[in-house]
Amino acid sequence: MVAAIAALVWLYGNYNPGSHLLFPKCPFFVLTGLECPGCGSQRAIHHLLHLNIGQALQSNMLLVLSIPYLALGFWFEFAGTRGSPKAERIRTQMYGYRAIWVVLTVIVIFWVVRNLVQLS
Amino acid sequence: MKHYFYHDGTSKQGPFTFDELKEKGIKRDTQVWYHPMPDWKPAGELEEFADLFGQTPPEMKKEVKGTATPPPPSEPKPPMPKNWLVESILATLFCCLPFGIVGIIYAAKVDSSYRSGNYEGARKASKDAGTWTKLSFFLGLGTVLVYLILIAAGVATSIFAF
Known part of the structure; x- marks a missing residue:
């Protein structure tokens, strides 16, 4: 697992997915010419590994902004809340039922808006 | 009279x-x-x-709303099953949009079922969420492999063509 992550970090750090054939293209983009919510995430990772936040945001803003959220989510999932009522409350508010629908809505809005921006 | x-x-x-x-x-x-x-x-x-x-029991007094609530059932609450939210968001962002979104919807279902006390339903939704997330993971992995094989084949063909 650690080796796989290290390999990916090396790969995405050293090669820009935007300019190498080696990296798979998004099938949705290939088929429709429209960007899906995940398009640009490989490039975003590459730019992030180079601490190039601006370009990472341009590649996939949603991915960059969701990293803290996902990291905290992983933390809760693996470390749990350790019986802390405060952590439990945060978890319910940020990863509970309502939050999940907010996440879905954000993804769909991002999907639509990024294509509108692209087309205009 | x-x-x-x-x-x-x-x-x-x-x-x-x-x-x-x-x-x-x-x-x-x-x-x-x-x-x-x-x-x-x-x-x-x-x-x-x-x-x-004398022989019929008195009518049950109707409870006035808000003053007395029945005690909550004391059955032990099982821990909430994994809702796969984070994984399905990752799947949405990195590979398989439709499957990832199905995973997110099931994540919401895990949460709502669990909160309404439907632990069995939550467990089931958790299983479904996991299935969709794993499916998208392996589908993504498969796509990458097929893609790499095709590229390798393409490179090989172009080498042998000349």
């Missing part, structure tokens, strides 16, 4: 003798009047009905 009247909720009935009235199936809270009572009274408060009601 008293002439009894009772009120069935919509109109007054009577006059009846006491024996006739007993046949009418009146209850403790049925409003009853006879001369010279100043006002209607529930039958349960009148002495002469004591024998009649």
Whole structure:
């Protein structure tokens, strides 16, 4: 697992997915010419590994902004809340039922808006 | 001889003798009047009905909303099953949009079922969420492999073509 992550970090750090054939293209983009919510995430990772936040945001803003959220989510999932009522409350508010629908809505809005921006 | 009247909720009935009235199936809270009572009274408060009601248990008092709530069931709460939210968001962002989104919807279902006490439903939704997330993971992995194989084949072909 650690080796796989290290390999990916090396790969995405050293090669820009935007300019190498080696990296798979998004099938949705290939088929429709429209960007899906995940398009640009490989490039975003590459730019992030180079601490190039601006370009990472341009590649996939949603991915960059969701990293803290996902990291905290992983933390809760693996470390749990350790019986802390405060952590439990945060978890319910940020990863509970309502939050999940907010996440879905954000993804769909991002999907639509990024294509509108692209087309205009 | 008293002439009894009772009120069935919509109109007054009577006059009846006491024996006739007993046949009418009146209850403790049925409003009853006879001369010279100043006002209607529930039958349960009148002495002469004591024998009649002696054998039937009193009506359950209706709870006033907000004052008394039944104690929560004390069955042990199982821990919430994994809802796969984070993984399905990752799947949405990195590979398989439709499957990832199905995963997110199931994540919401895990949460809502668990909160409403439907632990069995939560467990099931968790399983479904996991299935979709894993499916998208392996589908993504498969796509990458196929893609790499195709590229390798393409490179090989171009090498041998020249």
